[in-house]
Amino acid sequence: MNRTVRAARRLRGTIEPPGDKSISHRAAILNAIALGEAVVENFQTGADCLATVRCLGALGVRIESFTPGALRVQGVGRSGLREAAAVLNAANSGTTLRLLAGLLAAQPFFSVLTGDASLRSRPMGRIVEPLQAMGARIQARAAGTRPPLAIEGGRLRGIRHRLPVASAQVKSALTLAGLYAEGETVLEEPAPSRDHTERMLQAMGAPIVAGEGGLRVSPLTGDLAPLNLRVPGDISAAAFWMAAAAAHPDAELRLTGVGVNPSRSGIIDALRAMGACIAVEQERTWGCEPVADIVVHSSRLRGTVIEGALIPRLIDEIPALAVTACLAEGETVIRDAGELRVKESDRIRATARELRRLGARIQELPDGMVIHGGGGLRGAPCGSHGDHRLAMALAVAGLLAAGETTVRGAQAAVISYPGFWVDLDRAEM
Numbered sequence: 001m002n003r004t005v006r007a008a009r010r011l012r013g014t015i016e017p018p019g020d021k022s023i024s025h026r027a028a029i030l031n032a033i034a035l036g037e038a039v040v041e042n043f044q045t046g047a048d049c050l051a052t053v054r055c056l057g058a059l060g061v062r063i064e065s066f067t068p069g070a071l072r073v074q075g076v077g078r079s080g081l082r083e084a085a086a087v088l089n090a091a092n093s094g095t096t097l098r099l100l101a102g103l104l105a106a107q108p109f110f111s112v113l114t115g116d117a118s119l120r121s122r123p124m125g126r127i128v129e130p131l132q133a134m135g136a137r138i139q140a141r142a143a144g145t146r147p148p149l150a151i152e153g154g155r156l157r158g159i160r161h162r163l164p165v166a167s168a169q170v171k172s173a174l175t176l177a178g179l180y181a182e183g184e185t186v187l188e189e190p191a192p193s194r195d196h197t198e199r200m201l202q203a204m205g206a207p208i209v210a211g212e213g214g215l216r217v218s219p220l221t222g223d224l225a226p227l228n229l230r231v232p233g234d235i236s237a238a239a240f241w242m243a244a245a246a247a248h249p250d251a252e253l254r255l256t257g258v259g260v261n262p263s264r265s266g267i268i269d270a271l272r273a274m275g276a277c278i279a280v281e282q283e284r285t286w287g288c289e290p291v292a293d294i295v296v297h298s299s300r301l302r303g304t305v306i307e308g309a310l311i312p313r314l315i316d317e318i319p320a321l322a323v324t325a326c327l328a329e330g331e332t333v334i335r336d337a338g339e340l341r342v343k344e345s346d347r348i349r350a351t352a353r354e355l356r357r358l359g360a361r362i363q364e365l366p367d368g369m370v371i372h373g374g375g376g377l378r379g380a381p382c383g384s385h386g387d388h389r390l391a392m393a394l395a396v397a398g399l400l401a402a403g404e405t406t407v408r409g410a411q412a413a414v415i416s417y418p419g420f421w422v423d424l425d426r427a428e429m
């Protein structure tokens with residue numbers, strides 16, 4: 001599907017971003033292995049989270065939707081999952097595949113996990129190797145590094161593992177395995193990644209402690225308590241509007257009910273470092289997560305350096321930030337973000353290549369990019385590379401560019417933000 005976006009005269013209004021993708025996956029998976037019923041409101045209905053719901057259904061978990069975005073999960077208890085009769089398809093979703101791999105490695109049955117062409121090209125050695133060290137029997141394509149994964153589940157033992165790169169998917173997969181293992185599992189990361197799994201598991205009564213020496217996971221001795229929750233709005237979805245409003249000369253956008261967990265709010269820090277005018281209002285908590293309304297105004301922007309521990313706090317927002325950086329004065333340098341090369345697309349290459357079509361001056365680095373801002377953008381045809389975040393970042397670029405921008409593969413937005421194109425029409429006034 002092609003979508004044509006014209007330069008926006010003004011950006012005004014209020015947008016309620018969809019439920020957080022990471023939290024929605026976890027709300028479904030963790031409540032599935034709790035004992036009893038949980039109600040999850042504002043569950044994200046993008047294709048990735050629906051893949052998780054489908055896989056859990058195939059494993060014997062009853063999940064029903066009773067009003068739009070509200071799910072009732074009938075938790076089967078820690079030993080209640082059943083062998084699926086067919087291959088489990090995670091589609092485009094790395095979170096589905098990696099978290100379920102950790103969980104299924106500990107179940108007393110056989111599972112096969114696969115995904116679409118993008119997911120089948122993404123690295124899995126990062127979960128396969130530590131799970132094998134815990135005693136898991138897992139085989140995978142390309143010498144154990146790519147899906148499909150065949151898992152002969154069984155007994156595991158705890159390990160101490162230092163993740164080579166900060167990754168919440170890896171940390172969560174090993175945490176799930178650790179809950180079923182014999183002995184303690186200790187996980188250390190080079191920089192903190194998103195901590196939704198830890199927060200939710202603690203609220204459900206799991207024996208896990210997050211501290212200085214890393215995350216310590218002890219074996220479950222009883223069942224997890226079901227957790228009713230309202231999923232906060234996705235800051236990674238809100239980021240597109242934040243990036244657009246900050247860079248547009250006539251903008252004021254209010255984003256309501258957005259999750260502002262410090263492990264995810266790096267986008268606010270990075271945009272503020274560029275001079276963006278951002279107010280965080282009405283701070284409150286929904287269950288175990290902080291939430292706020294975010295108001296962004298037109299701002300005079302300058303380049304900045306985005307690196308180090310900030311990277312995992314905004315890893316999914318870098319395509320949107322790159323667009324904003326094109327409109328900022330001076331140079332923006334993004335480094336320590338080599339992980340972007342193994343996301344749904346090679347996001348360093350794809351972002352640089354597509355924004356160059358719109359006149360951006362971007363130089364690729366092995367682990368990031370240098371964006372020479374100030375030259376403005378001009379509309380042109382460009383493509384999403386089948387990557388949802390790129391499709392939406394290019395739409396934002398289209399709002400900020402002179403003339404008309406046509407985004408090929410625009411339907412990819414449905415992976416994490418099914419209402420994106422509707423919200424775009426609403427913001428563009």
Ligand code: S3P
Pocket residue numbers: 021022023025095166167168169170172193194315316339
């Ligand atoms: C996610 C973690 C991040 C992020 C992805 C979702 C999660 O990936 O990029 O979109 O839900 O845990 P990594 O853990 O691979 O960094």
